[in-house]
Amino acid sequence: MSPSSPPEHSVPRPLPGPFRGAVVIGGTHGLGRELALGARDRGLRTVVYGRSAAPLDDTDGLLARPLDLCDPQSVRSAPVDVPTPCYVLWVAGAFLKKTLAETTEDEVEQLTRLLLTGPVLFLRRLLAEAGGPVHLITIASSSSWKRRERETLYCGLKAAQAAFVRxxxxxxxxxxxxxxxxxxxxxxxxxxxxxxxxxxxxxxxMDPGRVAEIIWDIAAGQRRAFTEVQILRSREPGSEGTPEVSYGARLPETPDEPAPATTAGAASPHPIQHH
Ligand SMILES: NC(=O)c1ccc[n+]([C@@H]2O[C@H](COP(=O)([O-])OP(=O)(O)OC[C@H]3O[C@@H](n4cnc5c(N)ncnc54)[C@H](OP(=O)(O)O)[C@@H]3O)[C@@H](O)[C@H]2O)c1
Known part of the structure; x- marks a missing residue:
């Protein structure tokens, strides 16, 4: 399907299907919180996990559960009794704008735990507990396939997240x-x-509230076992930041390379390889 501007919806409709609950890993702030509020507004009993989720805090009708994905003990012991059948949303994340040379050993360890190993180990427990049916909604990033600069580790981990769920x-x-x-x-x-x-x-x-609405509309209409969707911001003058939705995976962009040497006799930067 080609890129298109999604329709506006103001009043959330209840979601079709058997689901009674939603569990948002990283539902305390940003896009995760907007997704959690959208789940609540669609009548789902909604649990949010995050470091800043206070136990017994029931603000905004969300059930808050503390979880630190960078702490293996927290990942092993945070409660996973959840309302079923449920949506499970893998949203938690943080950004790192650094070259690999600038990235410390501790940053490699912590970001890998936050973006990959922590959620994978937590999902392993959560999915076993939730049984089925379950609808897993994973927020990776266009950084999983776009050419970026000084985002080596972040892009690598987002690509790993996408490959893992496929x-x-x-x-x-x-x-x-x-x-x-x-x-x-x-x-x-x-x-x-x-x-x-x-x-x-x-x-x-893009406005995270608008993107959360689009994601819930896509989830509500999904009939196939798997859907991959890109939600990218428009760069058109006058509509910058408007979300544009397109379906399917994207080929990873190739990295920029220095211009090849043109001097006669210079060695080719792309020698022909035979496999
Ligand atoms: N913002 C963008 O431009 C953008 C673009 C593409 C994709 N994404 C992806 O979208 C997701 C949400 O990002 P956002 O922009 O909404 O960021 P955000 O507002 O910073 O929210 C991040 C969420 O992750 C949780 N989190 C962070 N560290 C955690 C930890 N150690 N343990 C458990 N939870 C943790 C936070 O909760 P606590 O602070 O309570 O722990 C918070 O709920 C991320 O996966 C990000 O990679 C973002």
Whole structure:
């Protein structure tokens, strides 16, 4: 399907299907919080996990559960009794704008735990507890396939997240025929806390509340076991930051390379290889 501007909806409709609950890993702030509020507004009993989720805090009708994905003990012991059947949303994340040479050993360890190993280990517990049917909605990023600079580790981990859930599809559908997975690759969101320290034009980035509405509409209409969707911001003058939705995976962009030497006799930068 080609890129298109999604329709506006103001009043959320109840979601079709058997689901009674939603569980948002990283549902305390930003896009995760908007997704959690959208789940609540659609009549789902909604649990949010995050470091800042206070136990017994029931603000806004969300059930808050503390979880630190960078702490293996927290990942092992945070309660996973959840309302079933349920949506499970993998949203938690943080950004890192550094070259690999600038990245410390501790940053490699912590970001890998936050973006990959922590959620994978937590999902392993959560999915076993939730049984089925379950609908897993994963927020990766357009950074999983776009050419970026000084985002080596972040992009690598987002690509790993996307590859992980694509390959989880046969396992989940074998476990329960009505299980579903939605893989979402958003572009830049107007979430200043995520981009701490970077001077960005947030007026040209996507509103996380609007993106959350689009994601719930896509999930509500999904009939196939797996859907991958790109939600990218328009760069058109006058509509900068408007979300544009397109379906399917994107080929990873190739990295920029220095211009090849043109001097006669210079060695080719791309020697022909035979496989
Ligand atoms: N913002 C963008 O431009 C953008 C673009 C594409 C994709 N994304 C992806 O979208 C997702 C949400 O990002 P956002 O912009 O909404 O960022 P955000 O506002 O900073 O929210 C991040 C969420 O992750 C949780 N989190 C962070 N560290 C955690 C930890 N150690 N343990 C458990 N939870 C943790 C936070 O909760 P606590 O602070 O309570 O722990 C918070 O709920 C991320 O996966 C991000 O990679 C963002």
């Amino acid at each position: 390959n989880l599809v046969p396992e989940l559908t074998a476990a329960h025929p009505e299980n579903r997975i939605t893989l979402v690759n958003p572009g830049g969101l107007a979430v200043p806390d995520f981009h701490t320290g970077l001077a960005l034009d947030f007026g040209a980035m």
